[in-house]
Amino acid sequence: MNFRKIPTVLTPEEIIEKCFRRVRKVQVVDPDRLYRLRKLNAGKVQAFADTASSTLLKYVRAFPTIEALHPFYRELIDLGVDVDRLKVSLGRIQGIASTVSEIGRGKVKEIMKMRSQEEMMRAQREALGRMVSAVKRARDPLMVLSEAREFMRRLPEIDPKTPTVIIAGYPNVGKSSLTSALSTAKPEISTYPFTTKGVSVGVLEMGGRRVQVVDTPGMLDREPAERNEIERKASSALRNLPGVVLFLVDPTETCGYPIEMQLSLLQKLSEEFPQMRFFVVFTKSDMEEWTLPNVKEVKVDEERIAGWGVVSSTTREGIEELKRALSALLLDEP
Numbered sequence: 480m481n482f483r484k485i486p487t488v489l490t491p492e493e494i495i496e497k498c499f500r501r502v503r504k505v506q507v508v509d510p511d512r513l514y515r516l517r518k519l520n521a522g523k524v525q526a527f528a529d530t531a532s533s534t535l536l537k538y539v540r541a542f543p544t545i546e547a548l549h550p551f552y553r554e555l556i557d558l559g560v561d562v563d564r565l566k567v568s569l570g571r572i573q574g575i576a577s578t579v580s581e582i583g584r585g586k587v588k589e590i591m592k593m594r595s596q597e598e599m600m601r602a603q604r605e606a607l608g609r610m611v612s613a614v615k616r617a618r619d620p621l622m623v624l625s626e627a628r629e630f631m632r633r634l635p636e637i638d639p640k641t642p643t644v645i646i647a648g649y650p651n652v653g654k655s656s657l658t659s660a661l662s663t664a665k666p667e668i669s670t671y672p673f674t675t676k677g678v679s680v681g682v683l684e685m686g687g688r689r690v691q692v693v694d695t696p697g698m699l700d701r702e703p704a705e706r707n708e709i710e711r712k713a714s715s716a717l718r719n720l721p722g723v724v725l726f727l728v729d730p731t732e733t734c735g736y737p738i739e740m741q742l743s744l745l746q747k748l749s750e751e752f753p754q755m756r757f758f759v760v761f762t763k764s765d766m767e768e769w770t771l772p773n774v775k776e777v778k779v780d781e782e783r784i785a786g787w788g789v790v791s792s793t794t795r796e797g798i799e800e801l802k803r804a805l806s807a808l809l810l811d812e813p
């Protein structure tokens with residue numbers, strides 16, 4: 480979903496200014512004076528009406544229908560946008576666009592029947608005045624659109640239909656390093672409107688098929704109870720993505736978290752996402768202090784564990800095997 484395509488939402492004054500720039504450009508060349516005057520005055524009214532209504536309708540069309548969006552994005556948008564208010568605002572802007580068009584159409588028709596220049600100019604001024612007032616009535620709804628746009632354009636570009644590897648694990652266990660090591664190109668980093676750190680989305684390609692790797696710091700790197708409300712809801716939206724959680728455990732504990740604590744997070748996350756499967760990877764295998772932890776204590780149903788792996792993002796040990804395992808898991812299953 481590309482919310483970055485939503486254009487900048489202008490203020491009523493900026494829209495009016497834009498309209499007047501077009502109005503000033505209207506020129507008519509015709510030897511018949513009466514026809515020329517009619518065309519000139521009508522043309523100015525038409526230019527204002529067309530510019531204003533097309534600008535307003537462009538916004539209405541640029542916003543996606545929220546109901547038609549994938550639940551992943553619906554839930555995320557809900558965190559920063561009052562969806563009902565957005566809908567009402569879009570409706571009002573559409574209404575104002577038609578009002579402007581109607582004023583324009585009506586006046587153009589009248590002007591084309593007029594005979595005196597004075598009468599035409601009066602009609603032109605009246606039409607422009609009424610259209611300016613109509614555009615000014617769009618102030619509040621335009622503000623709502625502008626705020627919604629700001630929030631939506633900062634949502635990371637995650638395709639909710641592409642098989643996904645969601646990276647989880649305590650801070651410093653090697654999530655970003657592994658996201659890079661798995662990705663074909665440099666992962667795309669963007670800031671979620673509700674996390675302080677950048678979310679990165681990498682792509683892993685296997686035989687021409689794509690798998691996306693999503694690292695969401697501030698979300699699945701601590702227990703649900705330690706997240707704030709927004710982070711909890713944002714994390715919860717991740718359950719709509721098709722795929723597997725890649726849970727990283729750093730057995731060297733150089734990350735600063737004891738192994739028991741890391742394994743307990745795995746258990747908590749498996750309870751938080753009962754419909755997801757977890758692939759567990761032990762990171763930093765190149766380090767001297769590395770030992771394979773005892774995982775017998777972890778109370779996670781065996782069928783919830785999609786696999787185990789040992790990797791080093793530094794030496795790339797285990798990376799290709801992990802890629803193959805993930806691809807088989809995400810792409811080969813019916």
Ligand SMILES: Nc1nc2c(ncn2[C@@H]2O[C@H](COP(=O)(O)OP(=O)(O)OP(=O)(O)O)[C@@H](O)[C@H]2O)c(=O)[nH]1
Pocket residue numbers: 649650651652653654655656657696700762763764765766790791792793794
């Ligand atoms: N030796 C070694 N160091 C690693 C490896 N992977 C990560 N590190 C180091 O561990 C530290 C943390 O790595 P990151 O990839 O930033 O960890 P992270 O989980 O993304 O951390 P946060 O984003 O803070 O949650 C860095 O200093 C890395 O250089 C590895 O495979 N081997």
Ligand SMILES: [Mg+2]
Pocket residue numbers: 654655656696
């Ligand atoms: Mg990181």
